[in-house]
Amino acid sequence: MDNRYSRQLLYSNIGEQGQKLLGEKTAVIVGLGALGSLSSEMLARAGVGKLILIDRDYVELTNLQRQTLYNEEDAQEKKPKAVAAYDKLSKINSSIDIEVHVAHCDAGLIESVAKEADLLLDGTDNFDTRMLINDAAFKYKLPWIYAACIEGSYSSAAFVPGETPCFRCLTPVLPATTLTCDTAGIISPAVHMAVSHQVTTALKILTEQFRGPYHMHIGNVWDMDYMKFDISSMTESACPTCQSKEFPELNREETSAMKFCGRDMIQVIDGRLTESVVTETLEQADIVYKRTPYFIEFNYGETRIVSFSNGRMLMHNVVNLNKARTIINQLFG
Structure with missing residues (x-):
């Protein structure tokens, strides 16, 4: 067979x-x-x-x-x-x-x-x-x-x-x-x-x-x-x-920020944060970033951030939702 x-x-x-x-x-x-x-x-x-x-x-x-x-x-x-x-x-x-x-x-x-x-x-x-x-x-x-x-x-x-x-x-x-x-x-x-x-x-x-x-x-x-x-x-x-x-x-209304189960990582979803908006903001702030075929990766202080093109971000070394939102506001207003 x-x-x-x-x-x-x-x-x-x-x-x-x-x-x-x-x-x-x-x-x-x-x-x-x-x-x-x-x-x-x-x-x-x-x-x-x-x-x-x-x-x-x-x-x-x-x-x-x-x-x-x-x-x-x-x-x-x-x-x-x-x-x-x-x-x-x-x-x-x-x-x-x-x-x-x-x-x-x-x-x-x-x-x-x-x-x-x-x-x-x-x-x-x-x-x-x-x-x-x-x-x-x-x-x-x-x-x-x-x-x-x-x-x-x-x-x-x-x-x-x-x-x-x-x-x-x-x-x-x-x-x-x-x-x-x-x-x-x-x-x-x-x-x-x-x-x-x-x-x-x-x-x-x-x-x-x-x-x-x-x-x-x-x-x-x-x-x-x-x-x-x-x-x-x-x-x-x-x-x-x-x-x-x-x-x-x-x-249920989807929350814009949520914690990954058991991990020091927060997911933030914000449709405004397209790839072009993120890269322009990072370049203006002189923040070094790495581009892969799938996302943009950069560090903001002690936080490692992975940004996808659809406005979704994974924020490592963050456990507090309010801190995650604060970082987003500091970076993107």
Whole structure:
């Protein structure tokens, strides 16, 4: 057999019909860090027809310990993760369609991609974006698959409108979200376990074989512990997402400044700050900057700032939102 999917075709749970279905489906992956980069690679290799990839960050050296899709060259170039993922995935499987967004995932973006998707996958590291994915999924009646990992622990669950409670219903029983890989660390096997659960579930959904009972999977690779519990009956009667269908996260006003989870970095979005405005301001102030194909990078005091052409800035070594806004006002008025 010389078909690239021959071993997958031989697997009785997929076969020719399942492979055909995979080739017709579109999956959206939000976040291309440890979780999203690995799930995108698995789905590309499996032959999912179209992948829509969203990420706002760029590759750094500290990512390479667990984000296996990227390499040292990507980190040296500080390549946006969405661009680096496209470069790698298009070489892994040139027969599939790959669409990338180097952008913050806000309500407008998640709704626009949800309209053409069959499935949403969570590759994020923060609660707010997961709640946004949850609202979009239940508004457009799309299944989505949550995954998370920290230290040696991992968790995953699928949420299916009309079949399961939503993510908001389960928040009281989800693993603690106060720790992040930037504060508590993480080992790569925990990532792989989370994604293995997530992508296996994705294959079941995309080949139209996913049935209840529906479970939350939780484990710890270091301790070799694993458990699952049925979530089917955990719907909250007053849930504004899956019961009253108010979808509050999609209607929430987007803040212009937000802190990255667990990191000394603030994201600021200001549409006035185009590439030409930023470069003109820096040159007038005699501030040295470095231009890459993807962004402009410069230092302002102890703050390292990465400025994208659409008015989005990442401000390193800043933990206070008011300080971030002050820096913007000092630089650009």
